[in-house]
Amino acid sequence: MSSPIRSLRDSGVIIWRQLIQLPRIxxxxxxxxxxxxxxxxxxxxxFGGAIQTPGESYVxxxxxxxxxxxxxxxAVASGIGLAEDLRRGIIDRFRSLPMSRSAVLVGRTVSxxxxxxxxxxxMMGVGLLVGFRPxxxxxxxxxxxxLLFLTxxxxxxxxxxxxxxxxxxxxxxxxxxxxxxxxTFASSAFVPTDSMPSWLQGFxxxxxxxxxxxxxxALFLAQPVGTLVWQALAWMIGITAVMIPLATRQxxxxxx
Amino acid sequence: MTDIAxxxxxxxxxxxxxxxxxxxxxxxxxxxxxxxxxxxxxxxSTTVRILATLLQPDTGIATVDGIxxxxxPDKVRQRIGLAGQYAAVDEYLTGRENLVMFGRLxxxxxxxxxxxxxxxxxxxxxxxxxxxxxxxxxxxxRRRLDLASSLMARPPILFLDEPTTGLDPRSRLALxxxxxxxxxxxxxxxxxxxxxxEADRLxxxxxxxxxxxxxxxxxxxxxxxxxxxxxxxxxxVRPADLDTATRILAAxxxxxxxxxxxxxxxxxxxxxxxAAMARVSGAIAEAGIATEDLALRRxxxxxxxxxxxxxxxEDEDEEPAA
Ligand SMILES: Nc1ncnc2c1ncn2[C@@H]1O[C@H](COP(=O)(O)OP(=O)(O)OP(=O)(O)O)[C@@H](O)[C@H]1O
Ligand SMILES: [Mg+2]
Numbered sequence: 001m002s003s004p005i006r007s008l009r010d011s012g013v014i015i016w017r018q019l020i021q022l023p024r025i026x027x028x029x030x031x032x033x034x035x036x037x038x039x040x041x042x043x044x045x046x047f048g049g050a051i052q053t054p055g056e057s058y059v060x061x062x063x064x065x066x067x068x069x070x071x072x073x074x075a076v077a078s079g080i081g082l083a084e085d086l087r088r089g090i091i092d093r094f095r096s097l098p099m100s101r102s103a104v105l106v107g108r109t110v111s112x113x114x115x116x117x118x119x120x121x122x123m124m125g126v127g128l129l130v131g132f133r134p135x136x137x138x139x140x141x142x143x144x145x146x147l148l149f150l151t152x153x154x155x156x157x158x159x160x161x162x163x164x165x166x167x168x169x170x171x172x173x174x175x176x177x178x179x180x181x182x183x184t185f186a187s188s189a190f191v192p193t194d195s196m197p198s199w200l201q202g203f204x205x206x207x208x209x210x211x212x213x214x215x216x217x218a219l220f221l222a223q224p225v226g227t228l229v230w231q232a233l234a235w236m237i238g239i240t241a242v243m244i245p246l247a248t249r250q251x252x253x254x255x256x
Numbered sequence: 257m258t259d260i261a262x263x264x265x266x267x268x269x270x271x272x273x274x275x276x277x278x279x280x281x282x283x284x285x286x287x288x289x290x291x292x293x294x295x296x297x298x299x300x301s302t303t304v305r306i307l308a309t310l311l312q313p314d315t316g317i318a319t320v321d322g323i324x325x326x327x328x329p330d331k332v333r334q335r336i337g338l339a340g341q342y343a344a345v346d347e348y349l350t351g352r353e354n355l356v357m358f359g360r361l362x363x364x365x366x367x368x369x370x371x372x373x374x375x376x377x378x379x380x381x382x383x384x385x386x387x388x389x390x391x392x393x394x395x396x397x398r399r400r401l402d403l404a405s406s407l408m409a410r411p412p413i414l415f416l417d418e419p420t421t422g423l424d425p426r427s428r429l430a431l432x433x434x435x436x437x438x439x440x441x442x443x444x445x446x447x448x449x450x451x452x453x454e455a456d457r458l459x460x461x462x463x464x465x466x467x468x469x470x471x472x473x474x475x476x477x478x479x480x481x482x483x484x485x486x487x488x489x490x491x492x493v494r495p496a497d498l499d500t501a502t503r504i505l506a507a508x509x510x511x512x513x514x515x516x517x518x519x520x521x522x523x524x525x526x527x528x529x530x531a532a533m534a535r536v537s538g539a540i541a542e543a544g545i546a547t548e549d550l551a552l553r554r555x556x557x558x559x560x561x562x563x564x565x566x567x568x569x570e571d572e573d574e575e576p577a578a
Contacts, residue, residue, distance in 0.1 A: 006363075013360045021348040024389060089344035093405070096308050096338040098330050099361040 007100035014107025015114070018081075022115060032077065032119050036070045037126055043190055044130050051191050056221060060134070063127040064144070064217035065189030067120055071152035072184055072209065074116040075159030076176030082108055082163040083172040086254070105247055109156040116152040120145070134220040144219035147232055151212050154236040157243035164250035189213045208235035260322075261286040261413050261444040262307060267316035269302050276302040278468040279316070284446055284461075289439050291459030292448040295561070298465040300448035301341055304417045307446070308338045320413055334363075337406030341417040343398045344405075347391035351382050351401050354390060355408055362409035369408070376404040380434070396427035403434070414438065416447040420454060432458060452560055456480075464564060471564050480555055482563070486529040488536050491521045491549035498522065501547075504539040508532045523553070 022029060043051075043062050053061040082105075085091050094104055124132075134141060158179075163172045186200055187193070187210040193201050204210055215232035218225045262284035269277040277299045284290040294300050305311040307318055309329040318325045320332045345354045352373050359369030377386045380400040385393060390401055399419065406414060419435070420428040435458055438445060449455050455462045456476045464472040464479070472479060480486070488508070490501045498515065502522045505513045509524030509532070516522070526532035533552045540547060555563075 010361055013357055017346065017349065017353075017357055020353065021346070024348045088347075089340050089342050090346060092305075092310055092340055093338065093344040093358070094361065095310055096333060096336065097358065097361045097409075098333040098363060103361075 003100065007102055007106075010100040010103035011106040011110065014103050015111045018107065018111035019114060028077065029115070029119070032070075032074070032115070033122060035073065036066050036119070036123050039069065040066055040123075040126055040130060047190075052195070053192060057131070057133075059127070059131045060221055061192075061217070062190065063123075063132040063134075064220050065187075065213050066127070067123060067148055068151060068209065068213045068216055069184045069189055070119055070123055071116045071148050072155050072180055073176075074112055074119075074152050075155035075162075076173065076180065077115070077159070078108060078112045078156040079159035079163035079172045079176055080169060081112070082160055083166070083169040086163070087169055101251075102248065105160055105251060109153055109160060112156045113149055113152050117145075117149060120148060135222045136220050137222070140219040140222065140225075143229065144216045147212065147216055147219070147229065147236075150233070150236045150240075154239040154243065157240055157247055160247045161243055161250060164247060164254050183207065183209050187213055188217075208232075208239065211235055259286050260284065262290075262318075262320050262446060264303070264307070264318045265316055267303075267306060267313045267318055269299075269306060269311065269313050276468050277306075277313075280465075280468070280470045282463055282470065282473075284444060286444050287439065287442060288460040289435065289445045289447060289458045291455035291462040292446065292465060293450070293452065293455045293462050293560075294448070294465030295450055297467075299468040300465060301417055302468075303465070304338070304340075304415050304446070304448060308336055308415050309333060310338075334409075335411055335413055337409070337411035337414045339399075339402045339406045339414075339416050339419060341421070343402040345390050345398060345401050348389060350387050350389055351377060351393070351397075351404075352386045354401060354405060358405045359408040364409060372408055372410075376407060380404045381430075396423055396430075399423060399427070399431065400434075403431070407438075412442070413444045414446070416445060418448055418450065421450070428454075452555070456554075464560065466561070466565050479560065485525065485527065485555070486532075487523050487525045487553050488533055489521060489523040489549065489551050489553050490536070490540065490547055491519065493520075493546040493548050495520050497543075497545045500543055501540065501545055504536060504543065507539070508535045520548070526552075 040062070044059055048058040048062065051058055091104065136144065159176060162175050166172050166175060186196070186204045187207060188204065189209070193204040193210065196204055211228065212232045212235065215225065215228035217223065218228055260283055262282065264280055264282040266279050266281065267277055268275070268279050280303065292300050292303060302311065306313050307320060307325060309325050309332050312326055321335050323331050323335070325332050346357070349357065355373035355376060356369045359372055360366065364372065377383045380403065382397060382400060382404065385397060390398060393401065403416070403419065416435070420431050423431065432454070435445060435447070447458065460475065462474065462476055462479055463470050472482065474482070488505060490505060492498055492501050498517065498520055502513050502515055505522055505524045508526060510527040511525050513522050513524035529552055537550055540550065
């Protein structure tokens, strides 16, 4: 069998493996949901009243940020899943088989994308319940979801690189939050960046997560998009393009 | 096809400052069970991992079916099955799903993988549990599923790293029979173990590993002979019979018997185990001596180590377990 076909087939088997696991480990899905739901409730009803978002209701401002944060935090789950597989020795068994080398990582990131899509769909429902009313066209909203899924994929690869660089599952878990908290909070996801002190604004305005949030928000809310979508695409494709070879190299080194 | 299934020549491997393997040579003839015997940390898993293409050796050459494990790992992977030291099955998949997954990843078609999974589930007595998630399996079931997973693609060469560690005596016995059955089917098995008894029972050839060195290779009989072989031990009921028992033993022994007056015991090394045992027990009965114990004793791994290296196996484990 030629190697690209083999590689697709093996990735398909790994994706199948991960997806049939999902309903059997309900904790994973529940935790993936509890956190964004809590953030929605917290920001919508506790902090929301104090946050000024000119021209939009706060809930409309908030939900695109929540979607983006949800897919970004999926990176932690990707990392933990891979770290668990490494610890349990199942990766060793995979490596003793004549299977495609890329399938383990591709299978993981793609199946995590499917999981994230399901979680975002539920969050969309939660948003509608608490008053989120997107005004963008159907095409724009589809594009917004596509951008979120690309972000999910890119961030999963970051999670994979981290998992391959650290020794224990616990370290992978902690490390995930260390980079994701600053990235998602020092951004435009929850509050407009112009309310931040200027030293922080410099970072918050230009970092990729803000770019994604702004693009997704503009698409959902029928705001002028300008080059935002292109910038977000460039960032996410760029991150993926850097992380895949890095992950592949780390995987070889870790398991060499 | 060569008649050597697995070969290692001058293979060394270090982890940082730890020298895990020092220039080891191994030759595993086709169609037998080859036992790699050694205590904790002696390098058993490292050897298996190198042969199974999971680790690259620092020096030396290792081949499987004549194929270099470093140069052509993919070709080697088509010929081997591996059951590592810790059962590596997916605990959130059922037994059947695990087997089908590993079969598919070995390149089998969906229908082949399903048929083979069915066959193995029956062979390994897992048919009833086939559609249960393996998280709920007992240790023995998990081991069997692990072994079955390594057999999906019918590999001619099988690596088993401590296959029976952690099993209760009954499961161990069952697994021994399974492994013997595999060899009857023509598979070459390289297994590691910490138990002389296990190697003795299963393997036709044994290599003894000590701190990364192969310190002895041979058939179980040869190894035991090098260790002084077997001895006969007699415990008498009446202390007055101890002298007579000692004289009887001396007549069959290869060296002077040792007497333990406090425990009314006498023990002597014998050259011809079972025959000596028969002579001694005949003579004891004839003399009308009541015995508490009359046994043929085989050397333990510790005694093998003591006589091969001058230190016991326990000395080895300097580092705390990871
Ligand atoms: N990945 C690793 N990193 C560092 N040291 C290692 C690694 N793997 C093995 N070692 C060391 O190499 C030596 C040989 O280890 P190995 O696992 O091969 O022994 P073993 O005979 O399989 O022992 P056990 O019976 O405990 O499984 C030990 O000192 C061990 O600590
Ligand atoms: Mg070991």
